[in-house]
Amino acid sequence: MHTKRMAMTKWNEQRAARADRISAGQAYADGKMVPAGRLTEFFETVIRSGDRVCIEGDNQKQADLLAKALANVAPERIHDLHMVQSGVVLPEHLDLFDKGIARRLDFSYSGPQSARIARMLFGGQIELGAVHTYLELFARYFIDLTPNVALIAAVSADREGNLYTGPNTEDTPTVVEATSFKDGLVIAQVGEIVDRVPRVDIPGDLVHFVVDAKAPFYVEPLFTRDPAAVTETQILTAMLAIKGLYAPYGVKRLNHGIGFSTAAIELLLPTYGEALGLRGKICSHFALNPHPTLIPAIEAGWVEQIHCFGSEVGMEDYVAARSDVFFTGPDGSLRSNRAFCQTAGLYACDMFIGSTLQIDLAGHSSTVTTSRIAGFGGAPNMGSDPHGRRHPSAPWLQAGAEADSTSPAPLRRGRKLVVQIGETFGDKNVPLFVEQLDALALAQKLGLDLAPVMVYGDDVTHIVTEEGIANLLLCRTVDEREQAIRGVAGYTDIGRQRDRKMVERLRERRIIQRPEDLGINPLDADRSLLAARSIKDLMLASGGLYKPPSRFRNW
């Protein structure tokens, strides 16, 4: 390639190619506006076989209209596309591979399509590049996976193509930056065309075509947890986390996972946390989506600042009315940004706490089962110790000192607290602790170089279950680490095979802490401790600003 370029001394072929595509697209467009009815023919004109294509979509918003239209192009005209996108979430994302339109895939998250994607990978319909974390895939957009075409979604556009993304900005700036500044083509679907957008999230000169979908893009309310479903065991684990981790480390800057255990923590802050006198001492700064379950803590004055990956359905008005807490634009509504928030979660937070499906004896954890590939999303970025971090903070230094008691303090790395929280038996009584992760069997079945591990054992610092807290930072040998994990694994097979004497010694060294060691009576773990016990309570706590989606309302 390099020698060819030297011989022909052509340095602007990509720009010329984009200009060609834009002019070919004019056959269907009025200025930048492409009618929705002609999208498929339009795609057949501006997209080329072999292109790297990003259909915008993650675990929240989706460029659904553009995804459907792309899945309808004729495979004899467009084929061998290389899809490079955060989310494989809509059926159409995989229809592309079934129909022979796309061949290769690099992605990050596949939630609802996790079973089908596993079948298609196994059946050979998809040639897999890799499963990434969000931040990793975004990084590769700028190095070796730059899209030739990006199909993105926004709330509204003006005639020049300036885009308003509303609260769900999410991945859009990152995708557009990588595509448009590297001579790729950017095509946006919008809910409406307006004379003047409420704020410019994406400048029009980076956007080449706009389609009026006449309807909002699809958004999944993925971060809404109904307090009515929080169990007493989850409340107990939440009490252990607050009193046994948040308080002693003084964790102020953090990220919470998506599960019910962390929702329980959020709902206990204004009650249990308040009773422990922790307001102002913990949980003041978050990298977090606007979780409805955080409303009572925000209202009680716990939270100073939250930066968001995306928005959450129904939280728009509440967020807009709490601009001291959230990042908002001149139009008043939330500005989210996944890439920045992932970076914030990685480098500026002292703790990640989240749930998982399986933990092995080394502390590796995974949400993969043998028949599903759900991808990683952002959790591995949150749940890892960033070796590039250089600024100190009390929790980071304390964790570092626990991990390494011998190095001189000025030369000792701090450690991010990476906490796995869960019930020893999860949904349908499936044990959380396993001898071997299903991810290994899957990797073998698909011939992957790497097993899809969500959080590596060497990044995990604590495991919290209803039986207690295991502090892995304080373990000095592989054996101690294994027994610390067995020591909180309850009545699972892993837990019952513990070395009782060693577990007792670990408890004396406070590597394992039981509820009673922390002054917690399990009988106090009652639903009446929750600051809100239903979605309606959350709505009332928000003063009516939170508008729960229909599927969460029991009234």
Place this chain on the structure above:
Amino acid sequence: MTALPHHNASTSWFEATARQRLAALLDHKSFAEFLGPEQRETSPHLGLFDLPRQFDDGIVVGRARLDNRPIFVAAQEGRFMGGAFGEVHGAKLTGLLRAAGIHRQDVVLLFDTGGVRLQEANAGELAISEIIRAIVEARIAGCSVIGLIGGRAGCYGGGGIIAGCCSHLIVSEQGRISVSGPEVIETNRGVEEFDSRDRAFVWRTMGGKHRYLIGGADDFVNDNADGFRAATIAALAKRQPLTTSVLEAEQKRLANRLDRFGQAQDGIDVWTALGITDPVGLPGSATEAFLEQALDKRENANGAR
């Protein structure tokens, strides 16, 4: 040790256990349990399926006083197998109702049930029939049988039919009354017929407000023991034995209801037909505002049931 800020257990009927509901509903320390958990009368079937049993089989029955009036009372525990009817569970309720008929005692039933327990379906279905017969006999004997509905599991399946045989029903917003549950309807008739995941729709068709508006319940109360207690005391003061004319009136009422609303696709259609001013905003309205709206618009079961 820090004093923990627990809510009072009686603040939410929906949240409370069967025993917490009884404690908050009845006169202080007036409850005497029949066949309590210490008797260990557990299900003879669940063990076959390697399922956990409960010493009271998910129902608490006994005698008590309510505003100093003697009553028989039963409370289902929705947290144990969704409050479902099994052999022992059903037999305890049947026995209580038969005793009520014999001793001329009014009965208060605290429903919280998904219907018959699948693992002991035959015994459960038989129990439903026996319970219905016992209710009818008690009512013919002059007893009131009052149903309270506001628990997590709602009042579904055979429970919904039993509720239909009561002389008086009290419901909260959270309460749901129906025979087939949302998932069952969706499975059998398709998501176009009934989207069980749309919970607001579930409540618009089966929820407390809707049932009250179409005369499917007689009182609508706040989600707390005080609300249920006051309404139960008031209901106990009325007396309406089951007679042929009451049954005929009930038949006529239900025929009229079908006539008037049979074509409606959604609760909102029914409320519009009733003349509710803001049918779309109705689910969000607070109790007082809702009762005011409903006052002269709702269908009621006066003279029937």
